[in-house]
Amino acid sequence: MAKKLNIIGTPTPKLDAGIRTTGKAIYGHDMKLPGMLHGAILRTQFPYADFTIDVSAAKKLKGVICVITAEDIDTNTISYKRDHPVLKRGTVNCIRDEIAAVAAETKEIALEALKLIKVNYKPKRGIFDPSDSLKEKAREVNRFLKEKKYEKNVADKFFYEHGNLDEQKKKSAVIVKKKFELQRMTHCCMATSNITADWNVITKRLTLYSSTQVPFLYQRDMAHCLKINPSDIRVVQVVIGGGFGSKLDMNPFEPIAAILSMKTNRPVQILYTREEEFIASPTRQTMNIEMEAGADKNGNFTFRDIKIIKDNGAYTSWGATTPFVMMQTFSSLYQCPACRFESVAVYTNNPNAGSFRGYGNPQATFAMESVIDLLADELKMDKAAIRLKNSNYKGEITGQGLHFETCGHKESLETVIEKSKRQDAGGKMQDARYKRGIGYGSMLHVGGGAKIYRSDGCGTTIKLDDYGYLTIVTGSSEIGQGSETVLAMMASEELSIPLSKIKVVNTDTDVKPWDVGVHASRTTFVAGNSLLGAIDLLKKKLNKKAAILLNTPAEEFIYENEEIKNSNYQSVKIDKVVREIHFASPSELCTETYFYEPSSKFQDKGFKGNVSGTYAFAAQAVEVEVDTYTGNIKVVKIEVAQDVGKVLNPLGIMGQIEGGVLMGVGYALSEELIMENGYVKNPNFHNYKMLTASDVPEINFYPIETNDSQGPYGAKGMAEAPLIPTAAAIANAVADAIGTRIYSLPLTPEKILRALNEKSNNGHSVVIR
């Protein structure tokens, strides 16, 4: 029988909400160290150009302490493929490129100095379309890539297949083949990128006050770049003002700050302006997805054949590995006997793409769920029925080898289908101008980490002090998502210590044990299991002493109200047990360390294998209203059902659901970083449209609890999922409303009007089907 839970499952406000609500949280922008200098970066004016640079006038400006160009530094190239020089020498490759940097006494002087740097550019014709980069005559865009495994201008390539495609094609009663275009979306973290670097010339050690979401990989990458020892770098994470995947890669401004500090022997701070944030932060990948898929006459899916071209930009980030996630969706979301998947990441002179919440999955899911609607149309089959028929099931081992030990896919679909049924008995609103429609989308995502680095683990050290307070030192990081709180809740549940007596330490690589970082929705699952492992060890130690104090066998104890109790209601206070251990002879401390590595396995060379400890599923049903006069889309309602394994903190989960869904609505309707010949045309919140409080539709959430045997209390990772199927479901709802489909995002009023126009010109009426 399941144990009765006290705090797990109850709405619990974030432990750090108090400091964040009172202005007391110290973000990177608020850091101030004695003697600190202000750094600023000069970026190119042209996306592709040769240049010469003269910094002599800037160096002479009063208050300027240091000016650097590529000539002044000795660093290794950075990035996932090590194809990105920190400062560019002689040639720039995209509009975000750094060509010089300044450290000065004030921000104003630093900016003034940038203006004094003379640059002579010889602009050249850049390549901004991946298909142009792939042409035979195209020049090499990135000349820093050392390991040239693929053809010219291909940064990375993935190929996957299972089943017999030809055979399944023959079995297909209907086949659909379509192309989809996905736009450039950017993170819009409310705090812009920031770093404060502090080199100590005496100890030869570097402290970085950073917003990274992967501190240990960052430490390693920084050390490689600067050619120093990783352990001589201490990464201290400041309070992070938004992550969403943007802080998975180390970017050039970070080593630049470190170098400026090393050259000046003073702390140096670099803060991005908002415009810089839009131009120089890696974005979600733009993609062209060509998808062919079939179904037999009964609506069973037969095969999928996918070709993807991704715009890599000028350099390669972790985002190049998004096909790991995308191929899971194509191979394994809904049962599919045969799948072939091919993707290339192509260099262009656009700013480099990065990783972003969902990691390729919103793009893949948009194509997939659109195609499912089209197959249903061809078969004249109900769009809900075709999804339910093909849904994933518990115990399924997919063609790719993903093992769904628990699976809430069908239940999620059934829930949102039921909840989105119209009150008015299926009658669509009959209005000449406003058309209503309903669309579905579902998703599959890793829910128990993702084995793509050598270790997907997390370490935890816990310390119970003489006064009964618990300190959790976790490798995992808090980036606003509430991981501190959920970890403290778990400890409280196990030890019956109230949250007010639990402290979470998680910001210092000199102190905390190793963790691979915040990504893949892995923190609750991996850090949670790690913590529970440490608590088990601690309890063994406490139980042993309590057994002596209570003269009872150790197995029988329960933890309640900060006491250890036996079955005869005899009890001893936890803090007393700690003191008895600490002050005994021989004496000992109540400190334990545990490292948890998920059961997941590396995939083989063909990308087959069970890559995650568990998998998350979700479905959304969206109702929209399209104004056929203006092309405006109003999202009326979004029904969300998600297999989260187990709800640990309802308040935290709702925050992720609502925030994720709205991010998905933005992806569907309004957000696009517009590029023109390598220039970012809308690097500000006025022209890059993030949604506001008035744009929020009704969002209803139905958690599906499948109680995963591997998850802490049965929980799975859940935080990326809410945004993954949203755009797909909205696009399907719009198609349902206006009777014609749009194959690219965002669904702007212009596209809607054009589609309606084309439709009526083809002789179809605009009246709803």
Place this chain on the structure above:
Amino acid sequence: MKKKVDTNKIEISFSLNGEKKTMLIKSSMILLDLIRDEIGLTGTKTGCNEGECGACTVLINDVAVNSCLFPAINIQGKNVTTIEGISDGVKLDPVQEALIEKGGVQCGFCTSGMVMTIKGMQTKFKKGKHKPTTEEIKKGLEGNLCRCTGYVKIVEAAEKVIHGHS
């Protein structure tokens, strides 16, 4: 040696979080820079510096403004309230309590601005004796961007303090 008078500087007197202040400032100074860089109160955030995101919102005579667009000399004779002055220092303000309890805080970078905007709305609606609709409350929050929460919990918190129910 005679002290040189800086003609670019101007003396202003104002009240900051209930405390009277007189300062010599550059006439071109922006209020956000005065608060963060000169006075050193960092609870007010710089999100965009162009009046689009609302992270820098403060109250001037109880009205919410974007301090990143506000010339500092215009606070002459006025009461400026920042996030540091919103509560009495012992107890949290009900706006802060509501945001915490409803779960309206994630990364928290927009939160100071959200608190000030909701506070400004609360005062405005109290004065006008008008009970705003949820739509009006959402409208009032349009100038404050948040990337984490999807606004739902923030709107709930605002409704709670403005309507006085849970």
